[in-house]
Amino acid sequence: MSLLQISEPDEINSKPKLKCVVGIDLGTTNSLIGSLVDGKVIFFPDDDGNLLIPSVVNYSSQNSCRVGSSAQTGKMNHSSATISSVKRLIGKGIGDVNVKDYPYHLSKNSDKEKNELLIQTPFGSISPIKVSADILVCLRKKAEKYFQQSIDGAVITVPAYFDDGQRQATKDAARIAGIDVLRLINEPTAAALAYGLETKKKGIFVIFDMGGGTFDVSVLRLSGGLFEVLATGGDSSLGGDDFDKLIVKYWLEKNYDIGYESLKIEDLKSILILARETKERLSNLTNEEDLLSVKWKNSNNENFSFNLNESIFKKISAKLLNKAVSACKKTLLDSKIENVLIDDVILVGGTTRLKVLREAVRDLFNRQPRIDINPDEVVAVGAALQADLLSGNKSHESDWLLLDVLPLSLGIETMGGLVEKVIDRNSSIPASKAQEFTTFKDGQTSMSIHILQGERDLVSECRSLAKFEIAGIPPKPAGIARVEVSFQVDADGLLSVTAVEQTTGTTASIDVKPSYGISDEEVTKMIQDGVSNAYHDKDARAIREAMLELKRNVIAVEEALVKDGNLLSTEEYEKISSTMMQAKGLIKSSSEDRELIGNVHEKLNSYSDPLVERRMNRAIESAIVGKTIDSVEKTTPSKKN
Structure with missing residues (x-):
């Protein structure tokens, strides 16, 4: 009979179960997920052992x-259904992008009330939010596989220059x-958190973060656990x-007089991949005049x-x-920090590996930037640390406080198509501010509140977020009449607006959901679609796992035949060889016939069983031949009691 272990109540309460929380860097080119485990941030690999997961999704049907x-390898087979760099489209309307710049067809939602951008595939239209959600599902499953349970929450990083619509779209995904x-925390802030806690440095730092899109x-001030963003800027x-x-x-234009926009979509995809690979190879050359030739x-x-x-x-x-340098100069000006007062410049993001970019940063700040930190991982490290702190786990030895800022000003439209700013950019968040407005006409009984984001004075030059009345x-x-309009920005940088008529107390409010986002009903439907397709996903996973086992068996049998094929008649x-050919055919064709895969695997096992048995007998014979029983017993480890 086993004994039950009984603990004192105080002992149980002193060891609360830690929450499974993660930090996610949802990147344009690659994404990463990690968690603080035993005081150290670890990352969760995919089935091939890769920590960085390409932010690429390949759709073979509407729900698969x-x-x-694995999506990258299928690029050229289903090119029009493979989507990459979707982060550049999330939360944007069709009027915000040049559709000819993207290697897939983009269109506007047919709903006249929406400015939502959609990606066309052979299986229908897909929202960038849905594509991002599919990437996040992949990341979530990696963490849950490690923890063997569902995750309790996540801190997700976004570019500091993401506007309200892009942030809301990320939360919807x-x-x-x-x-x-x-x-949601800004990527440079997450990087600064990871850097500051690792080095325990104090001072003023510039985080230069350029990724794929x-x-x-x-500009941040780090001191005694306080991470204060002084100013932020950039280009999303x-x-x-x-x-x-x-x-x-x-x-194309220099050598062949071919216009970029005249390329077919499949050609644009393949040549962009070649350009990226060539660009990355340039950084390995020592002489800037050395030519790389590609076909x-x-x-x-x-x-x-x-x-x-x-x-x-x-x-x-x-x-x-020059665009990047100009943004840096503007941000320094906003921070009111002189160049000479900066302690370090930290490079974040894969694109900062480019020599030309590092040289531009060096020349601007008159110092060599820090390149000893992994630019691909530092943002996810900061997100994982912040997730642990917010969850109450407190697995890290330090406590800290993040004070981030609003990247763009918020305001409302006034008569004449002008913008009245209510909260200025680089204001610390969370933030709340109110301003009074009045009527324009005699007898006016209603007021339309048009919320905008941007730095320009004209409505046409700013980004429309929402309208209510x-x-x-x-x-x-x-x-x-007096109407007080209050803006509240939460810690995620998301906005809610309330309008109150002062004499009657009449109130109207809105949680800003931009017209190019998606409704709560659509989010619910997408979640339900995910549930309804769970069985299909489970079957697809089972097929891939069966194929993987078959591949492993084929490799093992091949090696055995090379070494000990002479043990067979x-x-x-011939039976094994014939079955091996059938198995390789299934693997090459990427068959999805689970029953056939299982039958071939079973047949291969059955035919190779005699080989396994005879190899084992040969190994035993070689181990004991020419030896006495006593000598064998002496070399055999005895079982411990």
């Missing part, structure tokens, strides 16, 4: 997709993916993808040859580098 490396968002720069449409595009344009074949089987060196790349990318205003002469050898 592959994410990450997480909801669809079944993830409770503890907090976005660019942020933040500037990143490594733009450098790739410039290379392609240079190759490319388009969908019409026409062959092209291209050259590129560091010197040429520097010239064609000068405009992008307050009614029930007492009919009075123009300028007499001719008939036995």
Whole structure:
């Protein structure tokens, strides 16, 4: 009979169960998920052992997709259904992008009330929010596989220059993916948190963060556990993808007089991949005049040859580098910090590996930037640390406080198409501010509140976030009625607005859900679709696992035949060989016939059993031949009691 272990109540209470929380860097090119375990941030690999998961989704049907490396391998087979760099589209309307810049068809939602952008595939239209949700599901499952339970929440990082719509869209994607968002934090802030806790340095730091599709720069003050963002800036449409595009344009227009926008979608995809690979190779060259020569074949089987060196790349990318430098100068000005007072410049994001970019940063700040920190992981590390703190786990030895800022000003439309700013950019968040407005006409009984985000004075030049109306205003002469409009920005940088008529107390409010986002009903439907397709997903997983086992068995049997094939008769050898050919055919064709895969696997096991048995007998014989019983007993470990 086993004994039950009984603990004192105080002992139980002193060891609360830690929550399973994670930090997620949802990147343009790659994504990463990690958690603080035993005082150290660990990352969760995919089935191939990769920590960085390519932010690529390949749709083979409306409700079936592959994410990450497996989606990349299927690119050219289902090119029009493979979506990458979706972070550049999330939370945007069709009017916010140049559709010809993207290697897939983009369209506007047919709902006239929406400005939502959709991606066209052979299986219908897909929202960028849904694509992002599929990436998040993949990341979530990796963590849950490690913990063997559902995760309790996540901190997800977003570019500092993401506006309210892009932040809300990211939260919607997480909801669809079944993830409770503890907090959205800005990527540079997360990087600074990881850096500050690791080095325990104090001072003023610049985080220069450029990934595949976005660019942020933040100035922070670190002191005694306080991480205070002084100013932030950047460009949510500037990143490594733009450098790739410039290379392609240079190759085609310089050498072949072919316009970038005239390329077919499948050709644009393949040549952009080639440009990115060539760009990354440039950083390994020591001489900037050394030429890299590459070849490319388009969908019409026409062959092209291209050259590129560091010197040429520097010239064609000068405009992008200048944009990044200008954003840095503006952010420094906003922070009221002089260059000489900066202690360190920290590079974050894969694009900062480019020599031309590092040189531009060095020349701007008059110092070598820090390159000893892994730019691909530092943001996820900071997110994991913040998730642990917010969950109450307190697995880290330190406590800290993050004071982030609003990246863009918030205001409302006034008469004449002008914008009245209510909360200025670089205000610390959470933030709350109110302002009074009045009527324009005599007897006016309602007021339309149009909420905008941006730095321009004209409505047409700012980003429309939402509209709502307050009614029930007492009919009075123009300028007499008073309506107080309050803006509240939470720690995620998300906005809610309330309008109150001062004499009657009439109130109207709105949680800002931009017209290019998705409704609560649509989020619910997407979640339900995920549940209804769970069985299909389970079957697909079972098929892939069966195929993986078959692959492993084929490799093992092949090795056994090479070493000990002489142990088999001719008939036995031919049976195994024939079954191996059948198995390889299934693997090559990526068969989805689970029953057939199982039958072939079982047959291969049955035919190879005699080989396994005879190999074992041979091994035993070689181990004991020429030895006495006593000598064998002496070399055999005795069982411990």
